[in-house]
Amino acid sequence: MLRSLVIFLVFIPFCSTFLSHPSFIRPLTFSSSTSYSTSTNLYSDTLAEYAAFEPTQSSPYFISPETNSSSKQTLLYLPGLDGTGLSASDQFSDLSSSYSFHRFIIPNSDRSSFISLRRQVLNFLSSHPDSILVGESFGGLLASAVAISPDAKLGGLVLVNPATSIGRTSWDVSVPLLTSLLGDKKDVIYPATAAAILGLTVPSNYQISKITKSAFSQFLLSPKIPAVEDLQALRDGINTLLPSETVAFRVSELLVDGSEIMTARRLSRLSTLPTLVMTGGEDKLLPSKIEGIRLNEIIGENCTLKNFPKGSHFLLDGQVNLTAQIRLSFNKKYNPVKDFELPTEEAQRRYIEENIAPIRKKQSPKFYSTNGNNNVIGNLNYLPTPASGRPILFVGNHQFLGLDVKLVVSEILEKRNYLVRGLGHPVIFGGGNSTASNNFNNDFIEYGTVKVSPANYYNLMKTKQAMLLYPGGVSEVFHGRDEAYQLKWSEKNDFVRTAAKFNATIVTLASAGSFESYNVVKDAKELLDLPLVGERLANFSASVKGPRAGVNETFVAPLAFPKKSQARHYFLFGKPLETENLDYKDLEDCSKMYADVKEQLETDLKRLVDAREEDMYSGSGKVGKKRTKEESLGGTVGGLDVESL
Numbered sequence: 001m002l003r004s005l006v007i008f009l010v011f012i013p014f015c016s017t018f019l020s021h022p023s024f025i026r027p028l029t030f031s032s033s034t035s036y037s038t039s040t041n042l043y044s045d046t047l048a049e050y051a052a053f054e055p056t057q058s059s060p061y062f063i064s065p066e067t068n069s070s071s072k073q074t075l076l077y078l079p080g081l082d083g084t085g086l087s088a089s090d091q092f093s094d095l096s097s098s099y100s101f102h103r104f105i106i107p108n109s110d111r112s113s114f115i116s117l118r119r120q121v122l123n124f125l126s127s128h129p130d131s132i133l134v135g136e137s138f139g140g141l142l143a144s145a146v147a148i149s150p151d152a153k154l155g156g157l158v159l160v161n162p163a164t165s166i167g168r169t170s171w172d173v174s175v176p177l178l179t180s181l182l183g184d185k186k187d188v189i190y191p192a193t194a195a196a197i198l199g200l201t202v203p204s205n206y207q208i209s210k211i212t213k214s215a216f217s218q219f220l221l222s223p224k225i226p227a228v229e230d231l232q233a234l235r236d237g238i239n240t241l242l243p244s245e246t247v248a249f250r251v252s253e254l255l256v257d258g259s260e261i262m263t264a265r266r267l268s269r270l271s272t273l274p275t276l277v278m279t280g281g282e283d284k285l286l287p288s289k290i291e292g293i294r295l296n297e298i299i300g301e302n303c304t305l306k307n308f309p310k311g312s313h314f315l316l317d318g319q320v321n322l323t324a325q326i327r328l329s330f331n332k333k334y335n336p337v338k339d340f341e342l343p344t345e346e347a348q349r350r351y352i353e354e355n356i357a358p359i360r361k362k363q364s365p366k367f368y369s370t371n372g373n374n375n376v377i378g379n380l381n382y383l384p385t386p387a388s389g390r391p392i393l394f395v396g397n398h399q400f401l402g403l404d405v406k407l408v409v410s411e412i413l414e415k416r417n418y419l420v421r422g423l424g425h426p427v428i429f430g431g432g433n434s435t436a437s438n439n440f441n442n443d444f445i446e447y448g449t450v451k452v453s454p455a456n457y458y459n460l461m462k463t464k465q466a467m468l469l470y471p472g473g474v475s476e477v478f479h480g481r482d483e484a485y486q487l488k489w490s491e492k493n494d495f496v497r498t499a500a501k502f503n504a505t506i507v508t509l510a511s512a513g514s515f516e517s518y519n520v521v522k523d524a525k526e527l528l529d530l531p532l533v534g535e536r537l538a539n540f541s542a543s544v545k546g547p548r549a550g551v552n553e554t555f556v557a558p559l560a561f562p563k564k565s566q567a568r569h570y571f572l573f574g575k576p577l578e579t580e581n582l583d584y585k586d587l588e589d590c591s592k593m594y595a596d597v598k599e600q601l602e603t604d605l606k607r608l609v610d611a612r613e614e615d616m617y618s619g620s621g622k623v624g625k626k627r628t629k630e631e632s633l634g635g636t637v638g639g640l641d642v643e644s645l
């Protein structure tokens, strides 16, 4: 109770921000900024893609690499209910370069039993020892049944939204009903029925929109009654791709039989096998997130659980890099500084559309950068590039609640094409006994944030990366209501010394706008003064392990709610400061540099906060609403006069 109260208080602000995101409200997520054509020729693209997978045989078979690559470890992929693995096709080329990649195909007309499919896979594995077996959805159920056999001799097992959870759904009852409805030659009346079937058979909503560009997606975007022809086309399309009898058979025979076989006791035999379980937090077909937790408990210490909060049932459609995930989890020596890899470009684009675009719309951020001659420009063109062979250290004031990091990292990634590694509070990584970290912060980590620690900082410098440090840490993030835009840095100057050792370029980053975007009900101090609650919060705060030993930080989040119309956010990158001629062993010079950095940041912060007074679009409330409305017509309004900065 105590812990949940605190977590509730801590995470309200985060949650409210996320709740404003449409994907939490709409059950089916589409990005609102993509436009779909309303072409009547809906399915040609889809069918063309499927044609590539059209089985020519009537019994299950394996597709194996053409060239003999026996030097590589074998990886075998078992498909979901569609039988082909179309939903994972984005992964195949990467898998083929890292592994001897094989996949199992179950043709539509095949009616092999679960046990027979299992035997066929085991046969294959008997001549491919030490393979990695990957199973998605139904394939995950089959893979787990294969893996418990002593004959499998696997090197590893990967389960992606495995249908081992099927027992806790009503699929076995509802699917035959739905397929019989659709198989009927009557017109389909309820788009919901079609959507359910589509969801079962074709990849994710995202892929549906990507592949079909259909009027049906249009319908989901802006519900209006779709034309009858569209629905007929949809039904015919589905029937061609995967006949309803096939779906009915696979659900009522294969899934049901398989799930009866794979009891918890049998699953526990996986405990000696390195296993990666990947789940989509937004899987609408199976309760995958909960299933992941269950499997993780059953399998125990050899299981790695990875939940992707925004992931759908068809996780492998370009949203994650399966090859990288397997490498990371089966390679225990993973180093977050050196081994980190960015999500795929497609995932990045999607992440920006889904997570950043809505924030940009609300906060209409403006970015400014400064060159060596103190000229300011209204974009990021004056930022240094890491290509010059030196690390870049961005040093900023941490804004209220600290969520603006995402705006900064994504803007630089998009406009300047490099990743800035955030240095984040340990609580993001599940430190401080926080159980909430899994729920909200995966995207920080996915975009390169590492735990702030001397070792990580040193290694980022050593590998010449670009990084973003907030020396004020949590004290600034959870600042009081009268402390906006004040730096709370400690006296230690250690970050400058390491920067000097590696000749880093230091760029200050002044940011404003976050504090004005929230209604603060109680700030940290006021919460701590509350009877009873205050003491509990203080105890919680004491239990949170901060990044720096010996430095007391009060880890108490204010109780604050985002305003409906938020203030504009401003980011001013200061004049780059070189440390090349600074001797890191000279403590005095390093202290002076530290003071210079702090002073430049304070000056820029003041300039920024003053200059925005002149921007008639800076405010929240009515002003914010007006700004959002005018900008929704395209382009941006207002901004700062760079001459005045």
Ligand SMILES: *[C@@H]1O[C@H](CO)[C@@H](O)[C@H](O)[C@H]1NC(C)=O
Binding pocket: 068, 069, 070
């Ligand atoms: C691949 O090469 C290995 C060893 O060179 C050999 O044993 C195996 O039979 C070959 N497989 C195929 C399919 O050619």
Ligand SMILES: *[C@@H]1O[C@H](CO)[C@@H](O)[C@H](O)[C@H]1NC(C)=O
Binding pocket: 271, 272, 273, 274, 300, 301, 302
């Ligand atoms: C994890 O796997 C290793 C290697 O197979 C095995 O020795 C160990 O007992 C397993 N751990 C558990 C808890 O079963």
Ligand SMILES: *[C@@H]1O[C@H](CO)[C@@H](O)[C@H](O)[C@H]1NC(C)=O
Binding pocket: 094, 321, 322, 323, 324, 327, 341, 342, 343, 344, 345
């Ligand atoms: C996925 O990860 C692998 C291995 O880390 C990498 O080689 C590949 O380029 C990545 N693919 C994409 C599309 O980023």
Ligand SMILES: *[C@@H]1O[C@H](CO)[C@@H](O)[C@H](O)[C@H]1NC(C)=O
Binding pocket: 432, 433, 543
């Ligand atoms: C936090 O975790 C540590 C180690 O797991 C434990 O000793 C401590 O009691 C926990 N604190 C709280 C407040 O749960």
Ligand SMILES: *[C@@H]1O[C@H](CO)[C@@H](O)[C@H](O)[C@H]1NC(C)=O
Binding pocket: 501, 502, 503, 580, 581
């Ligand atoms: C930093 O610059 C100094 C002076 O140019 C040079 O001697 C030193 O090797 C450089 N250090 C690194 C790590 O590049």
Ligand SMILES: *[C@@H]1O[C@H](CO)[C@@H](O)[C@H](O)[C@H]1NC(C)=O
Binding pocket: 532, 535, 536, 539
């Ligand atoms: C806070 O911690 C102190 C000392 O550990 C303990 O005596 C007190 O009961 C705790 N208060 C609450 C409300 O948990």
Ligand SMILES: *[C@@H]1O[C@H](CO)[C@@H](O)[C@H](O)[C@H]1NC(C)=O
Binding pocket: 550, 551, 552
């Ligand atoms: C941190 O806080 C604790 C308890 O509030 C206190 O005993 C300790 O002296 C403080 N440490 C520092 C370095 O301020």
